[in-house]
Amino acid sequence: MTKQSQHKTINWGIIGLGNIANKFAQDLLTIEDAQLYAVASRSQEKADAFASTYHANKAYNSYEALVKDSNIDAVYIATPHALHKENTLLCLEHGIAVLCEKPFAMNAEEVNTMIAKAREKNVLLMEALWTYFLPHYQYVLQELKNETFGRVLKLEADFGFYRKFDESTRLFKKSLGGGSLLDIGIYPIFAALSSLGIPKDIKADATFFENGADSSCNIVFNYDNGTTANLKSTLLEDTPTEATFYCEKGTIKINSGFFMPTTVTLISDNKEETIDFNYKTIGYNYETLHFNNLLREGKVESDVMTFEFSKKLIKLLDDVRSNIKLEY
Known part of the structure; x- marks a missing residue:
């Protein structure tokens, strides 16, 4: 039996508690059979305040502590772009499904690494480009x-x-x-x-x-x-x-x-x-509902925001960066 089928409600975690995480958490409150279970920030005070606002059960002062919580089914990653790869790999290594905020990562090489890890671990991964689901x-x-x-x-x-x-x-x-x-x-x-x-x-x-x-x-x-x-x-x-x-x-x-x-x-x-x-x-509830359905069905890839689409998108971003000679 898969972890997500053991209980009806999908327990979400959030890593990175900035502006977009607040919007995601606010819309998560509107979804049945899903709840914000845990949040993580490098600041315990910030984690506690966020958890209190959105009724999360747990507030952690490290991302590592959050991913070790076996009650979590999925994590929404809302950290700065440069941290997406590192944070995604951390969750996937612990068998936790990941909805990672756009851009998926900094470049195509990082995106390919993330997708390869998701496939290796057979764990759901999706880029959170909410517009696609509106x-x-x-x-x-x-x-x-x-x-x-x-x-x-x-x-x-x-x-x-x-x-x-x-x-x-x-x-x-x-x-x-x-x-x-x-x-x-x-x-x-x-x-x-x-x-x-x-x-x-x-x-x-x-x-x-x-x-x-x-x-x-x-x-x-x-x-x-x-x-x-x-x-x-x-x-x-x-x-x-x-x-x-x-x-x-x-x-x-x-x-x-x-x-x-x-x-x-x-x-x-x-x-x-x-x-x-x-x-x-x-508007964040639409991508979340889609992701929840994928998780319940045991899918490891979205049929809307596919890996292939995410690869094409990051390659276009890389190509534009090359055109304007922008390097990170």
């Missing part, structure tokens, strides 16, 4: 697949917000994978990959902070069929943060905050229709 995004992918408005001619997708440069914070710290590309540029790139596939060539240019982390990145993907994707990430200004698919017979626009719960506008024959998906949560 109903509005799945709706758009289906519309594009059906060619409701014909073939996509051009995609424009951006993600930008302004933050004052502060090298002491994770967002700007190059050694932790800080900068616009890995943190937010992954979303426009994801939009292109999930809808259009692998481009035939990539052109990219970037601006940089004084410490070498990228402050903005402009990317163009060109496809064999003539389709183009114009993608942008920036920490220098607030941008619309939309994804717009210009098709032969109309336009599909994922409105502001395209990567998170939002609305979709369909434009055709001078008519506009905006679809509201009536979200009631932050």
Whole structure:
């Protein structure tokens, strides 16, 4: 009998207790047959406070202590990018399923190591790119697949917000994978990959902070069929943060905050229709529900966020980094 089938409720652990972990924990409270069982931080005080807020049973002051808790079925890893590989391998070695925040790791080599370990241990591993599981995004992918408005001619997708440069914070710290590309540029790139596939060539240019982390990145993907994707990430200004698919017979626009719960506008024959998906949560529950189902079914890989997709995504990020000469 597998560990996850021994009890109905899936016991979650969280490693890394920053902003995104709070959002994940908040939505976990909305899911039946799952609970936040344990959390871990390098600070006991921070772990205790987080556990109290989200009703976790245990609060650990080390990741090593958490993975030794045999009651934990799955761990959500929400540490800085540069730690994803190390933290994932730690959990997999202890036979614990892992939902690891995007980007999966710093480069393709690290991702391949993580996937190999998951296969070796026969333990579920998935990249937590929540957008893929959101109903509005799945709706758009289906519309594009059906060619409701014909073939996509051009995609424009951006993600930008302004933050004052502060090298002491994770967002700007190059050694932790800080900068616009890995943190937010992954979303426009994801939009292109999930809808259009692998481009035939990539052109990219970037601006940089004084410490070498990228402050903005402009990317163009060109496809064999003539389709183009114009993608942008920036920490220098607030941008619309939309994804717009210009098709032969109309336009599909994922409105502001395209990567998170939002609305979709369909434009055709001078008519506009905006679809509201009536979200009631932050949106992290959708990927978690999917992961819980995989765990209960004894699966070791997602059929949505597949290993192959994660490999393609990190390779695109690596290729863009090569284009803009960004090294970590």
